[in-house]
């Protein structure tokens with residue numbers, strides 16, 4: 311595996327030269343980016359991240375319907391949300407596991423949290439007992455705020471729907487929690503394309519949102535050898551990136567993810583596609599291949615017969 315010294319220059323080059331503008335419109339971040347007010351961005355960011363499973367164009371279409379209902383200020387809409395009066399306005403929304411009542415439950419939980427804490431950042435901070443420690447306990451509490459909210463107005467039996475539970479993965483289950491890490495990246499990182507709204511959380515604590523693209527790229531350039539996409543993999547990759555940039559380890563996420571997503575990396579050796587890639591020097595697909603054992607033995611025999 312390449313060490314931090316070998317990774318630094320190619321990763322910094324990728325980060326510095328990446329054309330963010332051309333990819334933002336194909337990324338889930340486009341939805342919160344449409345809102346200028348921090349309170350709208352924070353709320354739309356969370357709803358977007360919760361639904362960001364599957365392809366952007368697919369969940370984006372469903373999310374677009376919800377945002378159209380919410381109007382120019384989703385934060386105002388949620389603050390005034392009354393399930394009996396407003397839940398029916400989401401009829402027609404459907405995205406894989408999620409149905410209109412899941413969106414209504416999101417609105418109720420967010421409304422009550424915002425009424426109690428003022429902002430989602432403050433709600434997060436209230437469960438962040440160790441602001442210089444690992445992010446996991448705070449993220450667990452944040453997700454639980456939504457799962458343990460009083461949602462009887464939407465789920466009268468008190469039993470949450472599978473779709474609603476799917477919106478908030480829990481770190482304690484060991485999954486990578488990609489969508490929660492993605493939300494934190496948007497809110498916390500100070501440089502574009504991220505928003506830097508949550509100044510109470512240090513970017514140094516973030517973990518990389520691991521999806522299939524990040525998993526592939528990370529294996530290709532030696533950021534992890536783990537085989538399953540778990541919380542441990544997110545920690546493993548981030549630890550390698552932290553050795554490159556301790557203050558902002560997940561800054562490479564967007565460029566790495568979109569490099570693979572856009573087809574600029576095929577996750578295999580390809581003379582044409584790989585030609586302009588600055589990661590070639592650390593890419594396992596371009597490491598000198600060892601000759602197979604049989605060929606080596608034949609070479610040895612030939613050498614011996616020449617010498618003998």
Ligand code: SF4
Nearest residue numbers: 575578584587590593
């Ligand atoms: S060298 Fe090729 S396979 Fe390796 S990271 Fe770059 S584009 Fe991908």
